Amino acid sequence: xxxxxxxxxxxxxxxxxxxxxxxxxxxxxxxxxxxxxxxxxxxxxxxxxxxxxxxxxxxxxxxxxxxxxxxxxxxxxxxxxxxxxxxxxxxxxxxxxxxxxxxxxxxxxxxxxxxxxxxxxxxxxxxxxxxxxxxxxxxxxxxxxxxxxxxxxxxxxxxxxxxxxxxxxxxxxxxxxxxxxxxxxxxxxxxxxxxxxxxxxxxxxxxxxxxxxxxxxxxxxxxxxxxxxxxxxxxxxxxxxxxxxxxxxxxxxxxxxxxxxxxxxxxxxxxxxxxxxxxxxxxxxxxxxxxxxxxxxxxxxxxxxxxxxxxxxxxxxxxxxxxxxxxxxxxxxxxxxxxxxxxxxxxxxxxxxxxxxxxxxxxxxxxxxxxx
Amino acid sequence: xxxxxxxxxxxxxxxxxxxxxxxxxxxxxxxxxxxxxxxxxxxxxxxxxxxxxxxxxxxxxxxxxxxxxxxxxxxxxxxxxxxxxxxxxxxxxxxxxxxxxxxxxxxxxxxxxxxxxxxxxxxxxxxxxxxxxxxxxxxxxxxxxxxxxxxxxxxxxxxxxxxxxxxxxxxxxxxxxxxxxxxxxxxxxxxxxxxxxxxxxxxxxxxxxxxxxxxxxxxxxxxxxxxxxxxxxxxxxxxxxxxxxxxxxxxxxxxxxxxxxxxxxxxxxxxxxxxxxxxxxxxxxxxxxxxxxxxxxxxxxxxxxxxxxxxxxxxxxxxxxxxxxxxxxxxxxxxxxxxxxxxxxxxxxxxxxxxxxxxxxxxxxxxxxxxx
Numbered sequence: 248x249x250x251x252x253x254x255x256x257x258x259x260x261x262x263x264x265x266x267x268x269x270x271x272x273x274x275x276x277x278x279x280x281x282x283x284x285x286x287x288x289x290x291x292x293x294x295x296x297x298x299x300x301x302x303x304x305x306x307x308x309x310x311x312x313x314x315x316x317x318x319x320x321x322x323x324x325x326x327x328x329x330x331x332x333x334x335x336x337x338x339x340x341x342x343x344x345x346x347x348x349x350x351x352x353x354x355x356x357x358x359x360x361x362x363x364x365x366x367x368x369x370x371x372x373x374x375x376x377x378x379x380x381x382x383x384x385x386x387x388x389x390x391x392x393x394x395x396x397x398x399x400x401x402x403x404x405x406x407x408x409x410x411x412x413x414x415x416x417x418x419x420x421x422x423x424x425x426x427x428x429x430x431x432x433x434x435x436x437x438x439x440x441x442x443x444x445x446x447x448x449x450x451x452x453x454x455x456x457x458x459x460x461x462x463x464x465x466x467x468x469x470x471x472x473x474x475x476x477x478x479x480x481x482x483x484x485x486x487x488x489x490x491x492x493x494x495x496x497x498x499x500x501x502x503x504x505x506x507x508x509x510x511x512x513x514x515x516x517x518x519x520x521x522x523x524x525x526x527x528x529x530x531x532x533x534x535x536x537x538x539x540x541x542x543x544x545x546x547x548x549x550x551x552x553x554x555x556x557x558x559x560x561x562x563x564x565x566x567x568x569x570x571x572x573x574x575x576x577x578x579x580x581x582x583x584x585x586x587x588x589x590x591x592x593x594x595x596x597x598x599x600x601x602x603x604x605x606x607x608x609x610x611x612x613x614x615x616x617x618x619x
Numbered sequence: 620x621x622x623x624x625x626x627x628x629x630x631x632x633x634x635x636x637x638x639x640x641x642x643x644x645x646x647x648x649x650x651x652x653x654x655x656x657x658x659x660x661x662x663x664x665x666x667x668x669x670x671x672x673x674x675x676x677x678x679x680x681x682x683x684x685x686x687x688x689x690x691x692x693x694x695x696x697x698x699x700x701x702x703x704x705x706x707x708x709x710x711x712x713x714x715x716x717x718x719x720x721x722x723x724x725x726x727x728x729x730x731x732x733x734x735x736x737x738x739x740x741x742x743x744x745x746x747x748x749x750x751x752x753x754x755x756x757x758x759x760x761x762x763x764x765x766x767x768x769x770x771x772x773x774x775x776x777x778x779x780x781x782x783x784x785x786x787x788x789x790x791x792x793x794x795x796x797x798x799x800x801x802x803x804x805x806x807x808x809x810x811x812x813x814x815x816x817x818x819x820x821x822x823x824x825x826x827x828x829x830x831x832x833x834x835x836x837x838x839x840x841x842x843x844x845x846x847x848x849x850x851x852x853x854x855x856x857x858x859x860x861x862x863x864x865x866x867x868x869x870x871x872x873x874x875x876x877x878x879x880x881x882x883x884x885x886x887x888x889x890x891x892x893x894x895x896x897x898x899x900x901x902x903x904x905x906x907x908x909x910x911x912x913x914x915x916x917x918x919x920x921x922x923x924x925x926x927x928x929x930x931x932x933x934x935x936x937x938x939x940x941x942x943x944x945x946x947x948x949x950x951x952x953x954x955x956x957x958x959x960x961x962x963x964x965x966x967x968x969x970x971x972x973x974x975x976x977x978x979x980x981x982x983x984x985x986x987x988x989x990x991x
Contacts, residue, residue: 332734333918362704363735405945420879430872462942486866494858500802500951507792511928518935546705556883563890570834573777579872
């Protein structure tokens with residue numbers, strides 16, 4: 248958070264103001280108040296949790312997406328199929344967040360009624376951080392699951408071109424005195440945003456993050472990012488890296504699993520069908536899919552027993568001996584909970600470029616920007 | 620399959636004979652006929668699919684396990700909790716395979732009735748290949764899920780000692796003309812068996828597979844295996860390797876997720892509680908847990924549409940351009956299906972040591988060994 252004359256100062260803003268601003272922006276673009284509030288909350292939750300790549304830095308993409316007709320502000324959302332434990336929802340090319348919020352609510356309701364609930368969504372758009380929806384299950388003493396497929400950036404094992412998204416998997420499980428377990432992971436080794444950070448710092452990429460246009464691992468972040476822009480081939484590597492030696496086929500398999508549950512099960516787009524464009528290059532609705540699930544803990548075991556056991560498992564891991572040079576073993580979600588508490592207290596630091604972008608959006612849409 | 624005078628010849632046996640032999644062995648040890656048949660089928664299925672590490676090479680461990688009282692041949696299996704979509708089963712320290720087979724049947728039945736079914740199992744033992752149970756869902760046009768926790772061999776990110784099993788995740792989804800998608804992966808980079816292969820070949824391990832007793836990545840397979848025997852620290856690394864740079868925390872998170880679903884949700888053992896011993900070193904029941912799930916495809920989308928889409932996704936991946944030097948992109952399960960067809964036709968090659976071990980078991984238990 249330290250600033251010098253060399254580095255433009257970060258702006259510190261409060262979550263509440265940021266949320267209100269985003270909501271107003273969405274409403275100005277024709278998004279109904281409740282949908283705008285949900286979308287704003289998902290974005291700011293990412294900033295609070297320290298996942299700035301998925302926070303308000305993306306507001307511009309949503310603004311442009313709605314303006315370009317890629318995202319419909321008032322979509323016709325439709326339940327295509329429903330049973331007591333399952334549902335398929337067509338999102339009508341609306342924003343990903345409102346439909347995902349309601350799909351997860353539906354999955355939780357089914358889990359509370361029946362023990363298990365699963366809802367898959369098609370014809371949707373980027374939904375923000377996967378973990379947001381998984382975590383909605385926690386207050387209901389359910390285990391929550393959330394996945395989405397995404398724009399194609401990841402090469403399959405032995406492939407040359409990107410055929411899969413970074414396809415994240417999120418699972419949240421409640422605990423007692425300890426924090427909930429919140430796994431929220433892209434199934435690629437890293438995301439595109441990480442390459443952009445390395446490009447800015449002019450650092451070579453570790454081998455195993457990405458490939459060049461021949462499908463060969465490369466250390467050149469600029470090359471990979473330029474190849475994305477040119478659709479020239481290559482891309483991010485699945486978790487486990489290139490080939491099978493370090494388990495790259497496993498990361499590829501997890502990404503493919505996400506496509507099966509989010510797209511094949513729902514009728515959403517997958518592989519090169521995701522993020523289509525018109526012949527003259529105008530973006531069309533991304534038609535991506537999501538998958539949400541909830542399991543009610545006490546449909547298996549009393550909640551108190553489950554939570555005590557979660558605490559014990561976490562304590563055993565945290566108290567275990569550390570590798571040489573290390574001082575701490577983390578549980579998934581722990582860093583993000585700590586960051587969220589800190590940022591709720593001290594505010595959210597906005598990158599100067601992001602802050603400038605928000606101001607530009609405010610000006611364009613004539614929405615008040617008053618976050619200081 | 621080529622043999623020279625230098626290398627002891629592999630024995631080629633037929634699946635049917637191997638299955639019958641294993642069944643007889645289990646029955647001789649007091650396992651009821653049906654349970655023996657299930658267990659034999661799971662073991663031989665591993666050999667057919669080319670996963671020899673989980674096939675009859677493990678028969679000795681089961682024989683000793685039953686003899687030592689670690690596995691109960693006639694367990695009192697008990698349904699602890701059941702709802703229309705969920706169940707918790709106590710396996711009574713029996714063999715892992717029969718209870719897992721029936722737990723998966725139950726999950727499938729619930730999915731056929733209700734759309735989704737999930738069954739968790741505690742107080743169980745090693746259940747063989749995870750994929751076997753996930754694949755049981757395929758003929759019912761369900762998506763199948765199978766996970767198990769296991770003996771502690773994997774170090775958490777930044778940890779020194781093994782605190783997690785190789786905790787596999789298997790998911791199977793049906794297809795139409797193409798083969799089903801069958802992901803069956805340990806959440807560690809590699810399994811212990813792979814280290815044993817490298818030790819035999821005196822090959823250095825790739826960095827990222829395992830750590831020494833200080834938690835530092837090592838290339839020395841013998842050291843890691845000896846440390847396992849001495850419980851001296853170190854172990855296998857999660858998928859993604861050491862630290863967070865290559866995503867090791869993701870593999871660790873997946874392993875922990877498996878513990879949550881298999882052990883915390885069921886009341887099974889986890890972390891250092893798995894595979895307990897008496898004060899004088901005698902093995903006690905492992906008390907591990909499993910998790911099974913099934914989702915009925917047509918509770919979301921017509922089966923034919925789903926299968927056509929699975930086929931299309933697979934074809935797009937397989938037909939995609941290959942990385943330089945590569946000729947084929949695989950779908951998960953494809954290699955194993957091809958191997959199973961070949962071995963069903965040409966027989967299963969048994970490593971001479973394994974064949975000798977089976978003969979020794981036959982002699983000890985006075986069971987006929989007639990597989991040639």
